[in-house]
Amino acid sequence: MAILPASDAQPVHEHGAHPPQSFSRGASSPAAMIEVEGLTKVYGGSRGVRALDNVSFTVPERSVFGFLGPNGAGKTTTIRILATVLDPTAGTVRIGGHDTRREPMEVKERIGLMPDEVLYYPTLTGLQHLVYYASFYGIRRAEAKKRARELLERMGLGDAEGKKVKAYSHGMRKRLSLAQCLFHDPPVMIMDEPASGLDPLGMRSYRDLIRKLANDGKTIFLSSHLLSEVEQLCERVGIIDHGKIVAVDTIANLSSRMYSGAPVVLHVTATGITDVVLEALANIPGVTGVQATPTGVDVTTQPGTDASSDVSRALVLAGAELRGMTKEQRSLEDLFLALTKGGGA
Amino acid sequence: MKLPAFFRGMPQVALQEFTTNLKSVRLIVMALLSALLVVGGAYGFTALTSSFGGLPPAVAWAHPSYAPNGSHVAVVWVSDPYGAPFSDRPVEFEDENRTPLGTARSDADGFARFDVGTRDYVGVTIRIGTATFGTGVDFFPRPVNFTVYSLQGDYSRHGRPDGLGMSVLDRSGAPATANVSVNGTSVGTTDRFGYIRFDLPVGLSQVTVEVGGESETLPVLVPDTADGTPFSSGPDLVLAVIASLSFLIVSIFAIVLSFDAISKERVQGTMDLLLSRPSSRSGVLLGKFLGAFGAVAIPVTLVNLAGIGVIAAASGKGPTGAFAGAFLGGSLLLIALYVLLQLTLSTLAKTGGSAVLYGVLIWLLFNILYPIVTAVAATVLFSGDPAAYFRFTQASGLGNPTSIASSLVFLSAPPGFQGFGGSSLEPPVVGAAAAVWFVGLLALALWTFQKKAAE
Numbered sequence: 168m169a170i171l172p173a174s175d176a177q178p179v180h181e182h183g184a185h186p187p188q189s190f191s192r193g194a195s196s197p198a199a200m201i202e203v204e205g206l207t208k209v210y211g212g213s214r215g216v217r218a219l220d221n222v223s224f225t226v227p228e229r230s231v232f233g234f235l236g237p238n239g240a241g242k243t244t245t246i247r248i249l250a251t252v253l254d255p256t257a258g259t260v261r262i263g264g265h266d267t268r269r270e271p272m273e274v275k276e277r278i279g280l281m282p283d284e285v286l287y288y289p290t291l292t293g294l295q296h297l298v299y300y301a302s303f304y305g306i307r308r309a310e311a312k313k314r315a316r317e318l319l320e321r322m323g324l325g326d327a328e329g330k331k332v333k334a335y336s337h338g339m340r341k342r343l344s345l346a347q348c349l350f351h352d353p354p355v356m357i358m359d360e361p362a363s364g365l366d367p368l369g370m371r372s373y374r375d376l377i378r379k380l381a382n383d384g385k386t387i388f389l390s391s392h393l394l395s396e397v398e399q400l401c402e403r404v405g406i407i408d409h410g411k412i413v414a415v416d417t418i419a420n421l422s423s424r425m426y427s428g429a430p431v432v433l434h435v436t437a438t439g440i441t442d443v444v445l446e447a448l449a450n451i452p453g454v455t456g457v458q459a460t461p462t463g464v465d466v467t468t469q470p471g472t473d474a475s476s477d478v479s480r481a482l483v484l485a486g487a488e489l490r491g492m493t494k495e496q497r498s499l500e501d502l503f504l505a506l507t508k509g510g511g512a
Numbered sequence: 513m514k515l516p517a518f519f520r521g522m523p524q525v526a527l528q529e530f531t532t533n534l535k536s537v538r539l540i541v542m543a544l545l546s547a548l549l550v551v552g553g554a555y556g557f558t559a560l561t562s563s564f565g566g567l568p569p570a571v572a573w574a575h576p577s578y579a580p581n582g583s584h585v586a587v588v589w590v591s592d593p594y595g596a597p598f599s600d601r602p603v604e605f606e607d608e609n610r611t612p613l614g615t616a617r618s619d620a621d622g623f624a625r626f627d628v629g630t631r632d633y634v635g636v637t638i639r640i641g642t643a644t645f646g647t648g649v650d651f652f653p654r655p656v657n658f659t660v661y662s663l664q665g666d667y668s669r670h671g672r673p674d675g676l677g678m679s680v681l682d683r684s685g686a687p688a689t690a691n692v693s694v695n696g697t698s699v700g701t702t703d704r705f706g707y708i709r710f711d712l713p714v715g716l717s718q719v720t721v722e723v724g725g726e727s728e729t730l731p732v733l734v735p736d737t738a739d740g741t742p743f744s745s746g747p748d749l750v751l752a753v754i755a756s757l758s759f760l761i762v763s764i765f766a767i768v769l770s771f772d773a774i775s776k777e778r779v780q781g782t783m784d785l786l787l788s789r790p791s792s793r794s795g796v797l798l799g800k801f802l803g804a805f806g807a808v809a810i811p812v813t814l815v816n817l818a819g820i821g822v823i824a825a826a827s828g829k830g831p832t833g834a835f836a837g838a839f840l841g842g843s844l845l846l847i848a849l850y851v852l853l854q855l856t857l858s859t860l861a862k863t864g865g866s867a868v869l870y871g872v873l874i875w876l877l878f879n880i881l882y883p884i885v886t887a888v889a890a891t892v893l894f895s896g897d898p899a900a901y902f903r904f905t906q907a908s909g910l911g912n913p914t915s916i917a918s919s920l921v922f923l924s925a926p927p928g929f930q931g932f933g934g935s936s937l938e939p940p941v942v943g944a945a946a947a948v949w950f951v952g953l954l955a956l957a958l959w960t961f962q963k964k965a966a967e
Binding site for chain 2: 247250251252275278280284288289290303305347
């Protein structure tokens with residue numbers, strides 16, 4: 168999966184404190200497949216609700232891009248604009264170099280949309296749905312049927328191809344959503360909560376499929392509440408809050424930048440923690456705090472300090488028995504919560 | 513071949529909408545209701561016009577006869593108009609002052625006889641079922657030795673009184689074997705009851721009855737047009753009644769099938785999938801229109817054709833071709849206008865419930881409320897000016913799709929029906945109003961869908 172070099176990315180900025188985010192590609196960077204610039208959407212006229220406010224980001228081609236945000240942050244609005252369903256109030260969106268407003272047909276030919284919740288036409292079968300949607304791409308009926316059967320089989324819906332969709336379970340409809348998104352083999356896939364409601368087996372298949380699609384060179388724009396999924400599948404994420412982009416970068420870069428000025432906490436598991444041991448730890452250069460815990464002791468050091476070997480040595484010399492030590496890791500969830508002031512996703 | 517962007521997606525959406533509607537329960541229910549109203553109504557009203565069209569349910573064919581002693585005997589043959597006798601029925605006789613003289617019962621062949629002595633006139637009344645039929649018998653000298661009682665009416669359901677039923681008895685009151693000819697051409701011989709029935713051409717005919725070498729000629733006139741009374745006008749009148757009723761249910765049919773054409777896509781979440789396909793919004797809306805229009809138009813046209821067929825079969829003569837054609841075309845126009853109206857409202861409706869509500873309101877508006885409001889407005893505005901009142905009520909129909917379609921249909925109706933549903937507006941004015949309504953509603957539906965489809 169191709170990702171942009173860290174140097175090309177904008178630094179994380181405080182919510183609303185910096186101008187809208189944008190970045191330019193370096194000479195060796197892959198081309199941007201999705202380019203969003205100054206995107207604004209106001210529902211209900213000029214005095215209405217501002218769902219998106221000057222949103223800008225790009226998604227490189229052949230990448231999986233995670234799009235995160237709390238409920239009501241503007242994720243679905245962004246997705247619907249990318250998919251040419253909604254017109255923006257201001258700003259531009261280009262997909263594969265085509266403007267969604269000026270060349271909507273070119274964009275539509277290149278995208279596959281997987282919306283969050285679709286009930287589908289209750290009286291049509293899964294097969295009929297795929298054949299219907301295929302008809303928009305000029306795929307001949309016989310060919311469409313053949314491909315639809317293959318795809319439904321691949322999605323585990325082979326036995327249900329002739330069943331009316333009203334009899335499908337939530338998970339089956341989700342798989343049908345994925346099938347209709349893939350059917351015409353688009354280079355860009357826009358997915359809104361693709362994994363929600365899947366059982367563990369379905370989840371695993373879905374993860375494998377996304378990885379395979381990424382390996383096949385597809386560009387995937389993936390909005391999800393499941394941060395663990397995003398962490399596993401996407402190296403690059405965008406975080407939106409209150410209609411504004413608050414961060415766009417790789418998870419590693421975001422983490423490193425977010426916490427570059429934060430103290431480091433070492434979680435020590437040990438026995439024989441006495442006042443002498445605590446005093447010895449507190450006297451280590453760079454240590455700013457020591458706190459006994461039921462299983463040992465937490466040692467806080469200054470930002471950028473790696474005091475783990477000094478801590479080990481001090482523990483042993485002071486008579487404690489060291490059993491283990493871990494450095495506190497910041498997850499995507501921590502990042503998300505920090506950037507969205509509590510999240511809600 | 514790719515369609516221009518404006519139409520992209522139209523054929524796919526139209527086919528999908530059409531096939532989905534065709535399989536829907538509501539289409540089947542509405543088609544059955546339409547059939548019940550139009551086809552059943554066509555048959556029922558044809559039967560109704562027949563029973564009111566000049567033929568009584570029972571006839572007292574009354575003749576003077578003479579007993580061997582010279583006494584005057586009134587002979588009454590009781591039958592239906594088509595010559596089936598009613599036996600054992602009371603026949604009442606009265607004098608010229610309506611004083612009852614007595615009652616006789618019809619025999620097995622339907623004949624009742626009553627000796628009136630030397631009276632020259634006797635009144636006759638029969639009561640069969642709920643029907644009462646009265647006539648009289650004159651005993652004046654006749655040049656031939658037989659008597660003829662005839663009844664002209666629409667026996668063959670042609671919409672005009674071009675049939676003649678005839679009872680012929682000899683001087684003694686027995687059924688006579690009579691040869692009958694019309695304008696010199698034989699039309700048959702009386703049966704054992706002395707009865708014969710035959711059709712006449714339009715215009716004046718000479719009907720000649722010949723019995724035993726004696727003959728009598730009767731002039732009979734069949735008018736060229738319906739005689740002007742409402743229920744003797746035949747198939748065209750039935751079609752006029754059916755068209756007025758049909759337009760009420762056709763508008764409901766169109767609303768029922770299209771009220772959620774857009775809103776259900778939104779509720780199901782399929783609208784986003786549709787709009788993300790290589791299709792334009794105009795193409796999707798036009799596809800929705802064509803699909804819904806086709807799904808309503810096909811069953812309605814079939815039902816209307818069946819209704820016209822039933823009128824023709826039941827009355828022996830179809831309605832005027834131009835009138836029937838206008839009825840079919842007017843129904844299609846009405847369907848198109850209501851589907852377009854409903855597509856606009858369906859785009860604005862956020863839920864299926866509000867879409868239903870809008871549908872009910874729009875039907876009530878144009879079929880109940882609008883005529884009432886315009887009538888009240890005319891009364892309030894032009895109470896002192898009858899001419900202005902009249903002109904206002906004529907022009908106010910242009911603001912209502914149902915009235916416009918109705919006006920167009922009655923423009924093609926035969927002359928006697930113009931007052932039934934027509935207007936004094938010139939045909940080009942009504943035609944232009946229909947075109948403005950269609951184009952206006954199409955533009956409104958396209959604009960609304962463009963703006964609101966995804967919101």
